[in-house]
Amino acid sequence: MKRIGKLMADIWIHNGTIIGGHGGEPIKNGVVHIRDNRIHAVGRAAEIGMPAGVQKIDAQGGTILPGLIDTHVHIMFEYQNPEVMAQQPFSLRFYNAVHYMRRTIDAGITSVRDAGGADLGTKTAVERGLVVGPRMMISTAPLGITGGHSDWWQPSGSGFNLFPTYPGMPEGLCDGVEDVRRAVRQVLRAGADVIKIMATGGVLSPTDHPDFIGFSEEELRVIVEEGEKRRGVKVMAHAQGLEGIKLALRAGIHSIEHGIYLDDETCELMLEHGAFLVPTLIAPIWVLEMAQATGAVPEYGVRKARESIEAHTESISLAVKKGVKIAMGTDAGVIPHGQNLRELGLMVKCGMTPMQVLVATTKTAAECMGWDDRLGTLEPGKLADVIVTRTDPLQNIESLENTDNITVVIQDGKILKNHLDKN
Ligand SMILES: [Zn+2]
Numbered sequence: 001m002k003r004i005g006k007l008m009a010d011i012w013i014h015n016g017t018i019i020g021g022h023g024g025e026p027i028k029n030g031v032v033h034i035r036d037n038r039i040h041a042v043g044r045a046a047e048i049g050m051p052a053g054v055q056k057i058d059a060q061g062g063t064i065l066p067g068l069i070d071t072h073v074h075i076m077f078e079y080q081n082p083e084v085m086a087q088q089p090f091s092l093r094f095y096n097a098v099h100y101m102r103r104t105i106d107a108g109i110t111s112v113r114d115a116g117g118a119d120l121g122t123k124t125a126v127e128r129g130l131v132v133g134p135r136m137m138i139s140t141a142p143l144g145i146t147g148g149h150s151d152w153w154q155p156s157g158s159g160f161n162l163f164p165t166y167p168g169m170p171e172g173l174c175d176g177v178e179d180v181r182r183a184v185r186q187v188l189r190a191g192a193d194v195i196k197i198m199a200t201g202g203v204l205s206p207t208d209h210p211d212f213i214g215f216s217e218e219e220l221r222v223i224v225e226e227g228e229k230r231r232g233v234k235v236m237a238h239a240q241g242l243e244g245i246k247l248a249l250r251a252g253i254h255s256i257e258h259g260i261y262l263d264d265e266t267c268e269l270m271l272e273h274g275a276f277l278v279p280t281l282i283a284p285i286w287v288l289e290m291a292q293a294t295g296a297v298p299e300y301g302v303r304k305a306r307e308s309i310e311a312h313t314e315s316i317s318l319a320v321k322k323g324v325k326i327a328m329g330t331d332a333g334v335i336p337h338g339q340n341l342r343e344l345g346l347m348v349k350c351g352m353t354p355m356q357v358l359v360a361t362t363k364t365a366a367e368c369m370g371w372d373d374r375l376g377t378l379e380p381g382k383l384a385d386v387i388v389t390r391t392d393p394l395q396n397i398e399s400l401e402n403t404d405n406i407t408v409v410i411q412d413g414k415i416l417k418n419h420l421d422k423n
Helices: 082-086 092-106 120-127 177-189 217-231 242-251 264-273 282-294 299-322 342-349 354-360 363-369 397-401
Strands: 011-018 027-035 038-044 055-058 063-066 068-073 109-114 135-137 195-198 235-239 255-258 276-278 386-389 406-411 414-418
Touching: 011 386, 068 276, 068 363, 092 109, 092 120, 092 406, 092 414, 109 363, 109 406, 120 135, 177 195, 177 217, 195 217, 217 235, 217 242, 235 242, 242 255, 242 264, 264 299, 276 363, 282 299, 282 342, 299 342, 342 354, 342 397, 354 363
Parallel strands: 011 055, 011 063, 068 109, 109 135, 195 235, 235 255, 255 276
Antiparallel strands: 011 027, 027 038, 063 386, 386 406, 406 414
């Protein structure tokens, strides 16, 4: 990342309890020493010498954590009634996204995996420091079948497409082995760091259902072959219904998104394949809340959200019990950006401890993205993504939902939010 002006001073965060992301005992009265864009030292205040000329941040008895990671967002949109979205000028999405990215940072999320919609230009703008936003792993266009979850076709023949094509954003609809191969190669050419596919139907799509199977087994194998086997680019699958989840796992998909209808067998398959589960528990709940508050959700969306909420909780609770690897992800974009941490309390309701939830939001999320060599825990040598919270998330995980309780956000050694100075 480019820096303007003089070399940055070291940053010295003190007077806080460190939760390092690896699930170990918190360190009381801890210090995190940042040098340039890396973590230089982490430990007890008594054990770490303070060099001269550091910029001090007094955590004021709060909690010091690694920058949080959301492994399932859509930074380019915020869901509204399709009729409203259809009226929006095309390029407005890029300006809106600037605000969505800022809100994501303000929530303490310093890295995201975009599950469809963000292109290489958006990622590059963040990397170059043109806009403030989370470090991004992008998928560009989600791949799906005709009539599947990413197909916004309407009987009238007109309407709104949530995933329009434009330079840098290929067509994601594809059918049959060779067409699917072409589509994978196109998203890779457009800069995809991860391939997003729709392995089953979903809640907000007009003509399908979560139980419907998307790609065939052969198509899934070609996707994994072109992506992970040939290029080392992993595949994340929107997968809600049982049969579609099984097909995806057998084909070697890296992460199962949503996982609304898991059973014992699928959990065991996940363990066997080392696949990650990204629950996005907040997504269907928000769809119902939005429907009740504004009526802005089509009938099919409300009906399918209502059907899935209870099953979703049971499904994720089962996966927790079975010890499936869980990475935090929210589907932000379906929910408003910045409210991502509402997910954490819901994960606790599925049987995870607050500490397990924090690990899922840091270390395991970084592992899911293949970024655990540089992010996810507070360790010397890792990139300096560090946040401070006013409250203790182990005592009250819901307190993190309020972004005012996220007092400091540092990304790559750069202070992007600091509300402690104002007190
Ligand atoms: Zn999504």
